[in-house]
Every structure is written in structure tokens, then in C-alpha cells.
């Protein structure tokens with residue numbers, strides 16, 4: 070048996086990536102998989118040998134036993150390297166393969182993997198203490214994040230966060246959506262990237278609607294406009310995303326849950342007449 074600290078250290082020496090201990094289910098000791106650079110929870114070596122090379126995450130979510138833990142790294146020499154981590158509990162799961170080395174990667178990927186794991190560990194702690202289940206897939210550039218109230222409905226986002234410097238804010242937005250759904254408030258109807266055409270199409274079809282434009286890292290104040298506001302269209306480059314709804318007050322409620330900062334109501338769209 071190997072202590073969890075020495076397993077973490079082993080992986081760090083080989084790859085430069087340090088797996089935060091709070092992602093490792095609180096176990097103290099692990100076992101090594103037959104001379105491979107993988108560790109598994111005690112008594113789970115056989116189970117782990119089924120899953121450590123899989124990328125069939127839906128099967129993993131369905132079939133791996135609760136309490137399952139395996140982590141390590143794949144690749145050697147000039148091949149691409151990846152740090153891998155899989156866990157499954159009664160309330161959540163994680164399947165991570167994070168690129169981190171080999172001939173085509175270097176310090177940047179290692180730093181990226183480390184900062185990703187720190188953000189994920191902090192988010193996972195937040196979910197735990199709020200009683201929220203978290204299902205994570207982050208697999209060599211493909212990502213899927215789901216959060217669930219206990220026994221209830223969830224919300225999900227399908228994009229990789231490994232290279233996204235605003236990932237902590239994006240994860241918090243998921244909790245904001247979940248919190249609103251739990252209170253019975255409607256989650257805003259649609260969310261678009263300000264770089265996509267989706268927003269313009271939504272506005273064409275919803276000329277009575279309202280739009281909240283915001284920066285995911287809150288670097289600038291969010292603004293609420295009515296659909297089709299020319300002022301908004303000319304300042305879209307300041308923002309990352311737009312959330313749309315049939316009612317402006319829903320957007321205000323959502324923005325405050327998402328901690329986006331003080332909202333600016335567009336004076337042209339919401340002119341208060343004396």
C-alpha cells in the first residue's frame with residue numbers, strides 16, 4: 070500500500086502536475102496497478118484496469134462502483150502525456166484526461182493542467198458543502214459539466230474548460246442556473262456567445278424580449294437591453310455572453326445569483342419618464 074501523498078508526489082515528479090488532495094475522496098492509501106504509473110483505491114485494482122484506458126464516460130458513469138478512485142498518467146518518451154483521474158461516488162463522478170507533456174507539449178500545458186485542477190478542486194469543494202452533485206468530464210479537449218440538486222434536476226454545460234482562463238466564473242454560472250431552477254424561477258431562455266450569430270437570430274424572433282450582456286469574469290458591468298437595441302449591438306465586443314429572456318426581471322434575478330456585479334439598465338431601452 071502507498072500513501073496518498075507519495076502517490077501524488079510520484080505523479081508530480083513524472084509530469085509536473087500536482088493533483089489536489091481534495092479531489093481524491095479522502096482516502097489515505099492506494100494501490101499501484103501492476104507496474105503502471107496508475108494508482109487505485111484499495112481493493113479496486115481490478116476494477117481500475119477496466120476503466121483507466123476508457124474514454125466511454127457514459128458507461129463509466131453507469132457501471133463503475135460508488136467509491137471508485139483511480140489516477141495516474143499515460144504516455145512515455147516523446148508521445149503525448151496526460152494526467153488521468155477518475156472517481157465515482159454516490160453523488161457524482163469525474164473523468165479527467167489532461168494533456169501535460171511529450172514532444173508536442175511543454176510548460177504551458179503543465180501550468181494549464183495545474184491551474185485547471187486547482188479551480189476544479191475549489192469548485193468541487195463548493196459543490197460538496199452546498200450538497201450539490203457534480204459530474205465532470207474533461208477529456209483531451211472535450212468537456213462536459215453537470216451539477217445536480219440532491220435527487221433533483223440538473224443543469225449542464227458542454228464545453229471544455231481546460232484552456233479557458235475564465236473557467237472559475239463559468240463554473241459559478243452553472244451554480245447560478247441551478248439555484249434559479251431550484252427556486253422555480255425560469256432559467257433565462259437562451260444563452261449565446263457574443264461572438265456567435267445566435268443572439269442576432271434570437272432578437273429577430275423575439276422583438277419584445279430582453280437581453281443581458283455580460284463578461285464571464287465580471288471585468289465590466291453587465292447591461293440589460295431590450296431586444297434589438299442598437300447601442301448594445303455596437304458595444305457587444307466588450308462582453309463575452311448574452312443571456313436572453315422574455316422578461317428583463319428574470320435576467321436581473323439570474324445576474325444577481327451569478328454574482329455578475331451591479332447591473333446597468335440601458336437608459337435608451339428603459340427610459341424613466343417623469
Ligand SMILES: [Zn+2]
Nearest residue numbers: 294298335338
Ligand atoms: Zn439598450
